[in-house]
Amino acid sequence: MSIPAAVRKRRDELVELIEQARTQYYSHDKPTISDADYDKYFAELVDIEAKHPELVSADSPTQSVGGEATEEFGEFEHPTKMWSLDNVFDDSELDAWFARVGNHNFLCELKIDGLAINAVYRNGELETIATRGSGSVGENVTASLEYLTCIPRKLKAVKGTKFPELLEVRGEVYFSLAEFDQINLEVTATGRTAFANPRNAAAGTLRQRIDNRLEAVAEAKKRAEGKSADSKQAASLAKHVDELERAKSALSRLGLIVHGIGAHEGLEIPAQSHAYELLKSWGLPTSDRVKVVKSVKEVKEYIKHHGEHRHDIEHDIDGVVIKIDSLNEQQELGYTARAPRWAIAFKYPPTVVRTRLLDIGVQVGRTGRITPRAAVEPVLVAGSTVSFATLHNGYEVKRKGVLLGDMIFLRKAGDVIPEILGPVVELRDGSEREFKMPTKCPECGSKLATEKEDDKDLRCLNTRSCPAQLRGRLEHLGSRSVLDIEGLGEKAARALLEEKVISDEGDLFALTAEDLQRSDFFVKGANRELAENAKLLLNQLELAKTKPLWRFICALSMRHIGPPTAQALTREFNSLDEIAKAPAEQLARVEGIGQTIADSISQWFAEPWHLDIIKKWKDSGVVLQQAQVESGPMPLAGLTIVVTGTLNDFTRDGAAEEITSRGGKASGSVSKNTDFVVVGPGAGSKEAKAIELGRPILDEAGFKILLADGPDAAKAHLGLN
Numbered sequence: 220m221s222i223p224a225a226v227r228k229r230r231d232e233l234v235e236l237i238e239q240a241r242t243q244y245y246s247h248d249k250p251t252i253s254d255a256d257y258d259k260y261f262a263e264l265v266d267i268e269a270k271h272p273e274l275v276s277a278d279s280p281t282q283s284v285g286g287e288a289t290e291e292f293g294e295f296e297h298p299t300k301m302w303s304l305d306n307v308f309d310d311s312e313l314d315a316w317f318a319r320v321g322n323h324n325f326l327c328e329l330k331i332d333g334l335a336i337n338a339v340y341r342n343g344e345l346e347t348i349a350t351r352g353s354g355s356v357g358e359n360v361t362a363s364l365e366y367l368t369c370i371p372r373k374l375k376a377v378k379g380t381k382f383p384e385l386l387e388v389r390g391e392v393y394f395s396l397a398e399f400d401q402i403n404l405e406v407t408a409t410g411r412t413a414f415a416n417p418r419n420a421a422a423g424t425l426r427q428r429i430d431n432r433l434e435a436v437a438e439a440k441k442r443a444e445g446k447s448a449d450s451k452q453a454a455s456l457a458k459h460v461d462e463l464e465r466a467k468s469a470l471s472r473l474g475l476i477v478h479g480i481g482a483h484e485g486l487e488i489p490a491q492s493h494a495y496e497l498l499k500s501w502g503l504p505t506s507d508r509v510k511v512v513k514s515v516k517e518v519k520e521y522i523k524h525h526g527e528h529r530h531d532i533e534h535d536i537d538g539v540v541i542k543i544d545s546l547n548e549q550q551e552l553g554y555t556a557r558a559p560r561w562a563i564a565f566k567y568p569p570t571v572v573r574t575r576l577l578d579i580g581v582q583v584g585r586t587g588r589i590t591p592r593a594a595v596e597p598v599l600v601a602g603s604t605v606s607f608a609t610l611h612n613g614y615e616v617k618r619k620g621v622l623l624g625d626m627i628f629l630r631k632a633g634d635v636i637p638e639i640l641g642p643v644v645e646l647r648d649g650s651e652r653e654f655k656m657p658t659k660c661p662e663c664g665s666k667l668a669t670e671k672e673d674d675k676d677l678r679c680l681n682t683r684s685c686p687a688q689l690r691g692r693l694e695h696l697g698s699r700s701v702l703d704i705e706g707l708g709e710k711a712a713r714a715l716l717e718e719k720v721i722s723d724e725g726d727l728f729a730l731t732a733e734d735l736q737r738s739d740f741f742v743k744g745a746n747r748e749l750a751e752n753a754k755l756l757l758n759q760l761e762l763a764k765t766k767p768l769w770r771f772i773c774a775l776s777m778r779h780i781g782p783p784t785a786q787a788l789t790r791e792f793n794s795l796d797e798i799a800k801a802p803a804e805q806l807a808r809v810e811g812i813g814q815t816i817a818d819s820i821s822q823w824f825a826e827p828w829h830l831d832i833i834k835k836w837k838d839s840g841v842v843l844q845q846a847q848v849e850s851g852p853m854p855l856a857g858l859t860i861v862v863t864g865t866l867n868d869f870t871r872d873g874a875a876e877e878i879t880s881r882g883g884k885a886s887g888s889v890s891k892n893t894d895f896v897v898v899g900p901g902a903g904s905k906e907a908k909a910i911e912l913g914r915p916i917l918d919e920a921g922f923k924i925l926l927a928d929g930p931d932a933a934k935a936h937l938g939l940n
């Protein structure tokens with residue numbers, strides 16, 4: 220059967236695209252296609268080759284690891300080959316792998332988004348560091364060794380073990396997410412292309428010729444100290460020193476996690492997990508998230524768990540690596556041309572994609588803050604289509620160095636709003652335009668200003684009647700974590716204000732059926748009968764009037780005041796009037812409130828129209844006082860309780876309310892002073908911390924016992940005391 224011409228053509232296209240991308244990755248460290256596209260092309264090529272094996276040639280990208288060593292660096296021939304891994308992208312592909320390899324003990328570990336290196340130790344002393352390169356030959360980056368604090372120069376001697384004469388340790392150098400963001404800001408601030416991911420940043424950092432930089436500084440110094448030296452030479456020296464310092468600093472911020480062993484003459488190692496233990500005992504950094512499991516089911520649980528928690532980890536991961544633990548069994552399965560048969564990488568959906576920045580608009584928040592919002596060409600990332608990304612403020616647009624029309628890298632991590640990492644400078648064609656922050660509020664036309672001179676945020680100062688701010692405050696007031704008023708969402712807020720049913724939030728609790736009848740949004744039919752949403756809203760408003768004081772404090776939209784601070788205030792004060800009268804010094808002593816917030820609260824109460832809102836609320840029957848719980852029993856007095864994860868019968872705020880109304884303290888972080896940690900599904904680091912510190916952990920049932928019968932009953936439930 221002959222191969223259709225279209226298939227041949229596509230195959231050639233894919234080979235070219237992949238080769239191009241690989242050159243970009245490994246030689247310039249600035250990819251112009253995203254990881255997702257690369258993986259897609261690669262998978263498509265593998266698919267074509269599987270259907271038409273006669274198309275597979277020795278030079279196909281599927282037959283080599285990719286990333287030839289570049290000329291700039293000395294070459295290093297790895298004593299034993301560094302393999303690449305085959306990828307799978309879903310359960311069915313993973314199942315196919317399991318079917319091929321059969322039953323084993325599997326070692327699961329996180330696939331860190333970093334750069335693979337080979338560290339060669341001779342008799343326990345580090346001799347060479349090289350990148351993977353082609354797998355057989357890598358780049359010798361030993362010159363940077365002095366500044367790489369993450370790699371031990373000498374292994375730690377352990378009684379009873381002897382260092383092999385030759386030992387190859389394989390690992391991943393990487394930047395934590397915090398360092399990655401920092402490095403990217405340093406890069407975009409100088410007008411260069413952002414690193415699309417931590418791996419590129421790590422590669423770019425490790426593959427700097429630090430020896431050349433040292434030389435450049437030495438030469439510049441000689442010139443600057445020479446007889447004919449002038450200010451130009453001094454400036455040149457300063458520039459070279461600055462570059463060197465930056466390179467050194469970046470190198471020192473790299474981390475390392477080891478994930479393999481190459482040559483190890485004279486060592487008897489039965490399993491991969493055993494190798495990790497040995498390397499750890501010698502002082503090499505291993506991951507404490509490695510797990511050996513006995514079944515396919517457990518492997519899948521590991522994949523699922525870390526897929527859900529990938530954004531809680533301090534570094535980026537792009538998947539999970541599964542290895543057969545026994546080294547004998549590994550050898551039996553052996554290798555294909557490019558990858559071991561005994562290991563597979565399960566890739567998670569990518570979090571970084573490339574798309575085009577179409578426009579930047581601005582939004583006005585409920586406190587008047589102006590936020591640029593980027594409109595991007597819609598793109599699928601991490602399971603959802605993204606059309607907008609945040610840019611925080613005008614200063615941020617400058618820092619990220621993006622122009623309208625730029626191709627950009629965009630990252631979406633978990634539920635947070637997608638963010639722009641930076642532009643792909645190489646892809647500009649000159650048609651891109653600079654974004655200018657507006658000088659007037661797009662909603663009310665007021666002149667925009669910063670509040671203080673060194674503020675980065677521009678604001679619309681027309682707090683009282685800017686429609687955007689009014690709408691924002693109403694919506695906030697109705698939200699779940701504030702007064703939780705169903706029926707008061709964005710659309711309702713807009714209708715109430717635009718149809719002049721209310722003039723501001725002060726009128727809200729005096730709303731009547733007749734008022735709502737005036738609005739098209741709240742009526743139905745030709746007779747303008749009150750619609751369901753109107754009845755719901757009126758009902759909810761009535762219920763809200765007696766809600767706890769802290770919720771009303773939040774509802775006032777004072778700056779810096781969220782549920783925890785509002786709750787802290789209600790532990791010290793019994794009514795809104797008391798808070799209004801309290802001097803700033805007294806407010807500043809409340810937990811979580813410093814001088815700045817205290818001053819801002821005092822200023823808020825000094826504004827007459829703010830006091831009008833409170834007066835109108837009171838006139839409408841809103842309580843604005845603590846419920847008289849003091850007379851009731853306080854079974855949780857003196858106890859600090861942390862709630863984490865999702866509970867069935869309580870919202871997070873609801874749980875906190877139950878605790879505080881019984882005299883307890885609801886805290887957000889686990890410490891040795893925490894009395895109980897209530898854990899629901901989805902709990903993350905707080906549960907781990909509780910275990911680490913040995914604090915009592917309650918499930919939801921235990922929490923209910925604690926609320927009903929107090930701490931002793933809860934402890935008995937746990938089998939303590």
Ligand SMILES: [Zn+2]
Nearest residue numbers: 660663679685
């Ligand atoms: Zn405005």
